[in-house]
Amino acid sequence: xxxxxxxxxxxxxxEILRGIDLDVSxxxxxxxxxxNGSGKSTLAQVLAxxxxxxxxxxxxxxxxxxxxxxxxxxxxxxxxxLAFQYPVEIAGVSNVxxxxxxxxxxxxxxxxxxLDAVDFMALARxxxxxxxxxxxxxxxxxxxxxxxxxxxxxxxxQMAVLDPRLAILDETxxxxxxxxxxxxxxxxxxLRSADRAIVVVxxxxxxxxxxxxxxxxxxVDGRIVRSGNASLALELEDKGYGWLEEQVASGRPAxx
Amino acid sequence: MREPAASPxxxxxxxxxxxxxxxxxxxxxxxxLQTTAFERFRSLGFPAPRDEEWRQTSVAPIAxxxxxxxxxxxxxxxxxxxxxxxxxLGCPRLVFVDGRFAPELxxxxxxxxxxxxxxxxxxxxxxxxEMKPHFGVHAAWERRAFLALNTALFEDGALVVVxxxxxxxxxxxxxxxxxxxxxxxxxxxxxxxxxxxxxRVSIAETYVAPGESSYFTNxxxxxxxxxxxEVAHWRVQCDGGLSHHVGGVHVRQAQNSRFLSLNxxxxxxxxxxxxxxxxxxxxxxxxxxxxxxxxxxQHVDNHTTIDHARPHAVSHEMYKGILAGSAxxxxxxxxxxxxxxxxxxxxxSNRNLLLSSDAVIHTRPQLEIYADDVKCTHGATIGxxxxxALFYLRSRGVGLAEARGLxxxxxxxxxxxxxxxxxxxxxxxxxxxxxxDRATIPGEGS
Numbered sequence: 001x002x003x004x005x006x007x008x009x010x011x012x013x014x015e016i017l018r019g020i021d022l023d024v025s026x027x028x029x030x031x032x033x034x035x036n037g038s039g040k041s042t043l044a045q046v047l048a049x050x051x052x053x054x055x056x057x058x059x060x061x062x063x064x065x066x067x068x069x070x071x072x073x074x075x076x077x078x079x080x081x082l083a084f085q086y087p088v089e090i091a092g093v094s095n096v097x098x099x100x101x102x103x104x105x106x107x108x109x110x111x112x113x114x115l116d117a118v119d120f121m122a123l124a125r126x127x128x129x130x131x132x133x134x135x136x137x138x139x140x141x142x143x144x145x146x147x148x149x150x151x152x153x154x155x156x157x158q159m160a161v162l163d164p165r166l167a168i169l170d171e172t173x174x175x176x177x178x179x180x181x182x183x184x185x186x187x188x189x190x191l192r193s194a195d196r197a198i199v200v201v202x203x204x205x206x207x208x209x210x211x212x213x214x215x216x217x218x219x220v221d222g223r224i225v226r227s228g229n230a231s232l233a234l235e236l237e238d239k240g241y242g243w244l245e246e247q248v249a250s251g252r253p254a255x256x
Numbered sequence: 257m258r259e260p261a262a263s264p265x266x267x268x269x270x271x272x273x274x275x276x277x278x279x280x281x282x283x284x285x286x287x288x289l290q291t292t293a294f295e296r297f298r299s300l301g302f303p304a305p306r307d308e309e310w311r312q313t314s315v316a317p318i319a320x321x322x323x324x325x326x327x328x329x330x331x332x333x334x335x336x337x338x339x340x341x342x343x344x345l346g347c348p349r350l351v352f353v354d355g356r357f358a359p360e361l362x363x364x365x366x367x368x369x370x371x372x373x374x375x376x377x378x379x380x381x382x383x384x385x386e387m388k389p390h391f392g393v394h395a396a397w398e399r400r401a402f403l404a405l406n407t408a409l410f411e412d413g414a415l416v417v418v419x420x421x422x423x424x425x426x427x428x429x430x431x432x433x434x435x436x437x438x439x440x441x442x443x444x445x446x447x448x449x450x451x452x453x454x455x456r457v458s459i460a461e462t463y464v465a466p467g468e469s470s471y472f473t474n475x476x477x478x479x480x481x482x483x484x485x486e487v488a489h490w491r492v493q494c495d496g497g498l499s500h501h502v503g504g505v506h507v508r509q510a511q512n513s514r515f516l517s518l519n520x521x522x523x524x525x526x527x528x529x530x531x532x533x534x535x536x537x538x539x540x541x542x543x544x545x546x547x548x549x550x551x552x553x554q555h556v557d558n559h560t561t562i563d564h565a566r567p568h569a570v571s572h573e574m575y576k577g578i579l580a581g582s583a584x585x586x587x588x589x590x591x592x593x594x595x596x597x598x599x600x601x602x603x604x605s606n607r608n609l610l611l612s613s614d615a616v617i618h619t620r621p622q623l624e625i626y627a628d629d630v631k632c633t634h635g636a637t638i639g640x641x642x643x644x645a646l647f648y649l650r651s652r653g654v655g656l657a658e659a660r661g662l663x664x665x666x667x668x669x670x671x672x673x674x675x676x677x678x679x680x681x682x683x684x685x686x687x688x689x690x691x692x693d694r695a696t697i698p699g700e701g702s
Contacts, residue, residue, distance in 0.1 A: 092666025
């Protein structure tokens with residue numbers, strides 16, 4: 001579904017991604033871990049089409065198409081979804097209005113009839129239950145005045161409504177207390193399916209107790225230095241990232 | 257038919273020709289007032305750039321056009337107005353064409369009992385004394401050229417009298433139409449609203465044109481709000497794209513009254529508005545909201561004055577602007593707190609959204625505070641569409657144009673938050689959206 005080859009990206013002159021290779025197949029959950037500043041969030045943003053990052057080298061193929069050539073909205077319409085680390089507050093635009101516009105833009109793109117207000121509300125109510133989100137948040141401006149936990153639930157709620165093929169969760173666990181973490185993780189697990197791939201970007205292992213990944217990749221200094229199964233995450237929890245960073249610094253090959 | 261002359265004093269020459277017609281009808285005091293105001297205008301002349309109040313706005317385009325007063329009554333058909341935005345709001349309306357009353361287009365049968373609404377000129381014939389304490393008193397024309405000019409030249413206008421205790425559920429619409437004659441025309445519509453005590457009324461005053469032509473609207477509205485009364489004045493200027501518009505709204509509020517002004521400027525090539533409110537009683541609440549949308553080479557200047565003349569009064573002011581193309585805008589918000597006006601609470605804010613790098617905004621708060629126990633806050637912001645918000649919307653599948661539209665709409669809606677009347681609010685939102693769309697497509701921001 002997703003094939004990343006030798007991906008390099010810069011922001012403001014600094015090279016953040018320095019040759020990423022990654023393959024994700026439908027039905028899989030991949031975790032991307034790594035220390036702060038390793039490029040995890042940059043990778044997530046580049047995949048979603050953030051224009052402030054310059055891709056200088058490499059290729060990304062999504063469902064057989066060149067993802068890097070597509071505008072952010074076209075990626076979303078083709079099924080790419082990014083749950084933001086810092087969801088943006090948008091004053092004056094209600095959550096429900098925004099999400100209905102998004103749903104219908106995607107439906108229109110796919111050639112299926114747009115939803116009217118009644119059908120959309122029915123869909124929204126059903127999906128809100130997944131993340132135990134308060135219905136009053138629907139009519140409030142997008143993320144405005146939401147607590148950290150409410151913002152993250154709102155991201156997963158949007159994901160559930162938009163029904164993506166490839167979901168990228170960027171630090172969805174940050175700022176969540178234990179209960180919120182459990183609810184959000186349950187929401188994500190409900191959305192696991194044979195034709196959907198999920199990429200979980202996280203600094204800590206704790207989210208992976210709830211969302212058990214098929215593959216774990218460690219990103220250090222813009223490169224994937226190690227890949228493994230779920231047990232790699234536990235090893236990192238135990239040993240930290242230091243040993244891998246030292247390995248990279250000393251130029252020893254990182255083996256998986 | 258005269259060709260428009262390009263001389264810097266072309267309008268002054270036309271005005272000199274009009275002199276014999278000034279102050280020829282109405283009660284003696286009115287004729288004297290008009291003659292004096294005309295002399296006053298001639299001695300003041302058009303505002304020059306050295307005038308502090310006009311530093312950022314040149315009236316040369318007005319002064320150099322040979323505007324004439326329209327000959328006779330121009331007949332407009334109801335159908336001429338059908339497709340014109342803000343012409344029909346579905347409520348009782350008074351219609352003025354080039355500043356003259358058009359009873360055949362007006363609709364007053366549904367007006368609440370006790371309320372009087374009609375031609376100012378007719379009222380000067382029937383009840384001249386009722387207007388005398390107010391007309392030309394609240395709009396202080398002695399030092400202001402365009403107020404003096406309107407006072408001298410006005411031929412007719414709207415009079416609305418709301419008696420004590422009268423509560424009007426339905427808004428009243430005063431429609432001013434520029435009729436698009438072939439020669440450039442000056443019209444001087446005048447409105448006087450007298451609201452008694454314990455009364456409530458909402459008035460929409462709109463300026464529109466069915467076609468594109470060169471005309472100059474110099475409008476003045478005076479509003480007197482009685483004790484414990486509540487008045488909303490929603491003013492929408494949607495004049496033709498080649499026209500010039502100078503507008504004044506001058507309000508006096510008695511104690512415990514509430515007044516809300518919404519001043520929306522969408523049309524005209526050159527706009528200058530002066531909105532002033534004198535809070536002449538304790539316990540007064542005054543709200544001045546404004547929205548201006550300008551594109552291409554439009555210029556819009558809003559000067560507001562809130563005069564806290566008595567203690568224990570509250571004022572809120574929120575002006576928002578959306579500027580595209582090479583539009584220019586000016587906001588000057590003056591707040592005066594008189595000596596002894598303790599416990600004044602005044603909040604002012606001016607926010608601007610610039611959609612192009614060629615657009616320019618001059619914004620200036622002007623606080624004059626002569627009392628010590630007061631709260632006055634002001635703030636101005638100038639920004640562009642938020643890239644983070646745009647990306648967020650797009651990452652959910654919303655297209656770029658729609659995402660921009662959503663954000664602009666949300667920004668504008670912030671200035672319309674206190675406009676409670678849905679029919680007008682929806683029309684305003686739609687008109688703002690269509691103007692911004694036309695301004696930003698194609699190639700804007702590149």
